[in-house]
Amino acid sequence: MRQETIDRIRKFTEDRDWDQFHAPVHLAKSIIIEAAELLECFQWDDENFDEEHVKEELADVMVYCQNLADKLGVDPDDIINKKMDQNEAKYPVEKAKGKADKYDKL
Template sequence: MNEIRELMQEVMTFSEERDWDQFHSPVNLAKSIAIEAGELLECYQWSDIADPEAVEEELADVLNYCLQMAAKLNLDPAEIVRKKMKKNAEKYPVEKSRGRSTKYDQL
């Protein structure tokens, strides 16, 4: 078992022990991801500098819900990230996108 799968199992066990899985539909998990991402952004609301501990906690919440959603949808996080990176590499070839923040359709 790789580290991501082990972490997913820990997160799922935590939820199952509390009988929270009943609340974790894909739509509820997607909402929770967005909410926690907003809380992460709130750490930077008034400054480009944020409390590292607050950022760590909010980022952990985002990742927690992402792992739960992947498990709920029977997706392997490592596999889906690699798949998306392959698509991104095609959309953003190094020779056109290096050092630029331009969207792929404007390169």
């Protein structure tokens, strides 16, 4: 995410004095709630969906994820890259390419 976007999210929260409500557990719950709303976009038809609604719900998930990263004092790039290192080790291309198997089944 671009820094200007991150700053905008932070300013939105700060301007409304909402940080007081952003305990990690509340933000984690909000991520799940918004992710469920994202999934709801595909509830009855996984091919014909409202793309604008999907983008809105995806944005909500991402905003709450940024808020949680801020609250925990973690850098999203750092934690994503660490997780990608783990995923690349678990799912080497030569074993995983074109397969949906879990790493312990490759």
